[in-house]
Amino acid sequence: MITLFEHYNYAIVIILMMIGLYVVFSSANMIKKLVGLSIFQTSVFLLYITMGKVTGGQPPILDPAEYESHGGGHESAPAAAHGSGHEAAQASHDAVQSAAHTADVIYSNPLPHVLILTAIVVGVATLAIGLALVVRTREMYGTIEENEIDELDYLGNLEGHAG
Amino acid sequence: MDLLSYTPAWISTHGPALLVVLPLMMAVLTAILPSRAAIGGKLAWLAVLATSGICLAVAVSMLLQVMAHGPIDYAMGGWAPPFGIAYRVDALNAPILVLISAVAVLCTLYALPSVDAEVEPKKRAAFYAAFLVSFAGLLGMVITADAFNVFVFLEVSSISTYVLVAMGASRDRRALTSSFNYLVMGSIGATFFVIGIGFLYMQTGTLNMMDMARILQDGGVDSKVTKLAFAFILVGLGLKLAMFPLHTWLPGAYSYAPSFFTAFMAATATKAALYLMLRFSFMVFDPSWAFIGKAVMILVAALGLLGMMAASLQAMFQNDLRRVLAFSSIAQVSYMLLGIGMATTLGLSAGYLHMLNHAIIKGGLFIAAGAFWYRFGITQVCDMRGLGKTMPWTMAGFTVLGISLIGVPGTVGFVSKLALVQAAALHGWWWAIGAIVLTSIMAIIYVGRLIEQAYFQDPPKKGAVTVSKNEAPLMMLIPLWIFAISAIVFGINAEWTTSLAAAAAELLSGGPDTIVPHMGGH
């Protein structure tokens, strides 16, 4: 039972993937298939991002004070209380030397975020092309239900052959 | 290899990046060309020809360098591999790069008349730009050594392929629905591939294929996440290369796309996906691990066997010429999977060899099929009556390539089928030999049926006067006969292609531990 409690995020992601895939396979309408496809892809993004989360971590945006002191004169870090109301226990509040400052601030893993930024835009690009195809299919066939289109094609084949 | 001395030093350092960036930049420039004027289309065609020519030259020089001095590495953006994206050209992907570029050059020659007949004048410049993007996507997919970069370039080539297949709607409206099916199944395949890479990343923490192999080697062998990652990558790539149960998108995509793009796609798209399967299942994972070995052996070989039988059977009963060739493509891909399923050095080199040979055969066959439509609007097999008299040269090329598809001795098809049979015999898979022979007989039937229609029937009558001889234009005959002649030449003297396949197979069977650890030197 403990493993499920520690992995509840993966369980949710797996169920969402199953639902998304089932919507794609079980719908005859072309637009509903595309919606199912984008739900399936969005749940994959969740899988990547939940991997990169670190307990008590912060968004991977460094505080400029951290590396200013490396380059410029070694003035004490300004009393920059953390703007974001993230009251994680470890976050230091008062003016701390940057070396100590960087040691205890935990950041979540930035790499899955970069990968998913790419994947989101790829998903929308595929969706745009899919919708363009749906519009053109509607004009040529008069319907966007896959089973009706198969019937029209089957009739087309017969006529073509008989001609 | 004195030829190597001619290549400028600049190529060997920046060759890999040039190979992918050049088509992309030319694609973008081609898209801007004035689409109204007729010269826009011609200018775009010239740009595509020049680009694929340069890419072929770069690919050949890199192949020579790989054969002479070992793998070429290229750290993109100057960052060492685990941080940045690395390119790696080694004995496994150099021949594929040359194959894709060569097929692109030949298909571009074929494109001048074919695209003029099938694509709207206004759209030709953008059509050629989309082709260049698909070409660059294939090259980028094959050359990269970073797992997520494979997905990005897989999508680059897939999205342009969906658009190009749908452009066939000017000839047959079914292009739209088959492109939509290809889009849905292709996206599901690509997403499965991303899930597989996600689990690999979850297990190893890095995205570079070489590092992944090393980390998996140390401790990741028996973890369930590794097995799951391999399963998802196998299914994702299986969708992309039309492995037997996941092949339903291929007949529609091949038969209704513009003939120029079908010729290119049939010869290269499934080969790149097959190369990726080889790269992942032999260089990142390792078939000596219990689960991966069983999965590769049983699943891939068994599905290969099933695919051979079912696809050849269906090919015999199709009445559309291109659907016959499409189903035969699925059967030939299953031959390669059978070779890979053996996981022995001989089996791998036979599968790899069949990959190279099949590109030559299928590229030429689809060029001939496009030529038949170009002159007489022929798509159905029953309309092919008397082609031997009305289009003698094209039909002769089609026959030569059809025969090498069957595997008649002296042609390129025979060489790889013989290698497959030898590998199966040494491996003790007698049922595989039976399957190869049986499907070759089926190939005789479905190719013979086409040849019989063309030579032993007299041409159709158009209102009581028989159709007169109307040969395909020269720009179509040149690539067709280059394919036909190379199908004979590499059939008789197969020494060069076999050595390439053997080098690739030896690299593969060495497995991940033979990879010399490198940190970005080039």
Add this chain to the structure above:
Amino acid sequence: MNQHLLLQVVSKMMIPLIALFGFYVQFHGDFGPGGGFQAGVIVASSVILYALVFGIEAAKKAVPPSWVRIGMTLGVLIYGGTGVATWLLGGEFLNYTVFAPQSTHAAGQHWGILSVEIGVLCTVTFAMLAIFYAFASRMPDLSGEDW
């Protein structure tokens, strides 16, 4: 009476702000959440809002289709051009340190990242506009109530 009068007045005020926010997101990308993609979509949505409220023809006069076609390619040219520039200056493709090799604060990287993000902004904005124009200008003549 033009039913959309209220909408038109409000959106006339909103559209410049949306575009401005888009550019803020673009240039603030180095310091906080933001970057080429989000900025491109926001700038594109400001033009889409204009098209929805004032009609597709007015939007096509404001941002003509020829611009859209050129803009799409311009973005990739900027991105690829930065890469080719690093080539010509001797580094690997997209290796920005060659822009300012001696700087201690990685100025070359900052220049490279800025120019690359502008390329992405350009492509995403005009690509989204191209897609919207393609769908919007294919409108069948639907009567109002049938919407």
Add this chain to the structure above:
Amino acid sequence: MMVHSLPILLMEIGFMAMLLVVALAVLRMRSLFAIVMLQGVYSLLCAAWFVSLDAVDVAFTEAAVGAGVSTVLMLGAMLLTDRDANPLPTKRKLGPLFVVIIMGIAMFYALGDMPAFGDAHSAVNTGVGAQYVQSTREEMFLPNVVTAVLASYRGYDTFGETVVIFMAGLGVVLLLGLNGNAGKWRAKPNGQSVAAPSQPPVKMAAAAKPVKTAAAKRKPVRRKSAKPKAGGTS
């Protein structure tokens, strides 16, 4: 070992529940307008959960691109096509259900070996990802690590992806045309055509069924719902 403090945990559980409900609603519904709207809601909920998972850039993009642009495109396409999806007979849905359940079982089988949620010592969080934060601080001097990795360390991925966006724009222009007049040109062989026409003439098909407006097609809904139909005159 609580990943978040209690209020955030409750918020996350709320997000997850809503995501599941929305996904199931999309599965069951037939009105395309509702499905498209729910897809927008789904993307927005994902964006919200991304924020609580510290992925602020991704949340921004998912909200802007996933919820914003996709919904606009789908509404545009839906306007040009149909308002309703016909259901499939249940016996044709058993096959897909079986495939999906097999996939689910495979993933739950490997659930045990996956790193715990938020585990700082998992391979993912001690691997290349964490070293990016360190190297950005020392080499790049850029606050937003994600932008640094996106544009510089893995800048080539973003280049490939900009080409994907360019290709999407070019593809839609190729298929639909910027002024909406693509797709009328018919290819003709450059010689005598001997083949019979392979499919019924296009005009006949298009005229076969006018655009199915909501009112014309809406079958009497089982429960008398008073809410105004999506654009149709009830």
